Amino acid sequence: MWKITKFDIIDSTNTALKQMADAKHGTVLVSSHQTGGRGRMGRSFSSPHGIYLSALLIRQEAPSRLLHLTAMTAVAVRRAILEASGKNTQIKWVNDLLLEGKKLCGILVEGNADRYIVGIGINCNTDLQALPPEVRSMAATLQCDENTLLQALVKHLMIMDAELLSGQKAWMREYAQNCITIGNEVQVISAKARKQALALDVDDSGALLVRYPDGREEAVCSGEVSVRGLYGYI
Numbered sequence: 001m002w003k004i005t006k007f008d009i010i011d012s013t014n015t016a017l018k019q020m021a022d023a024k025h026g027t028v029l030v031s032s033h034q035t036g037g038r039g040r041m042g043r044s045f046s047s048p049h050g051i052y053l054s055a056l057l058i059r060q061e062a063p064s065r066l067l068h069l070t071a072m073t074a075v076a077v078r079r080a081i082l083e084a085s086g087k088n089t090q091i092k093w094v095n096d097l098l099l100e101g102k103k104l105c106g107i108l109v110e111g112n113a114d115r116y117i118v119g120i121g122i123n124c125n126t127d128l129q130a131l132p133p134e135v136r137s138m139a140a141t142l143q144c145d146e147n148t149l150l151q152a153l154v155k156h157l158m159i160m161d162a163e164l165l166s167g168q169k170a171w172m173r174e175y176a177q178n179c180i181t182i183g184n185e186v187q188v189i190s191a192k193a194r195k196q197a198l199a200l201d202v203d204d205s206g207a208l209l210v211r212y213p214d215g216r217e218e219a220v221c222s223g224e225v226s227v228r229g230l231y232g233y234i
């Protein structure tokens with residue numbers, strides 16, 4: 001059984017779980033407020049009120065076999081939101097969930113040896129005015145029962161964990177079916193350059209397949225890809 005510990009306030013559920021060296025597989029920390037929420041690329045993640053959850057997965061497979069973990073987490077969270085609130089979200093590669101084009105959820109997966117911390121931040125009954133001005137206009141919130149959503153999240157994370165390898169193909173198909181990035185012009189942003197490309201597909205490892213104007217194709221698995229001109233927060 002997974003073990004859920006709830007907090008009213010915490011620095012960061014990812015950070016706290018990382019510090020719990022003896023924590024077992026299926027340990028879940030969840031808080032309705034974070035003072036030091038962390039996002040991808042070293043950014044902070046504003047967490048005034050919502051569902052901020054971290055789950056520990058201890059997996060023995062080689063990391064190269066778990067590259068799709070972030071993408072599968074997006075599918076699990078999407079399923080949970082649909083079940084708990086009836087809302088259909090879309091996935092922006094690689095790890096954001098959007099509601100009507102605005103960011104509803106971010107995912108940060110951090111791995112160290114065989115320990116993977118799956119961090120999920122969802123705006124739920126969030127006062128969007130409490131978010132920093134620069135993200136406010138790009139953010140959406142769910143209005144739903146937080147406990148119902150929490151139960152659905154844990155249920156779908158458990159299913160994901162059970163099907164992480166055996167269900168990879170089917171889950172990644174579901175990912176691609178709900179990924180708004182596919183078919184759009186994107187910018188492939190690396191430390192060195194920004195290149196425009198067309199997003200073609202997402203492969204089974206979660207890499208984004210893009211085609212550049214010169215016809216060259218590439219599978220992008222790290223760095224940042226943004227959808228151009230469609231969504232305000234990019």
Ligand code: BTN
Nearest residue numbers: 012014037038039040106119121
């Ligand atoms: C992102 O959008 O950049 C990812 C945001 C991930 C936020 C979640 S909230 C729960 C967990 N604890 C953190 O400090 N971060 C993750």
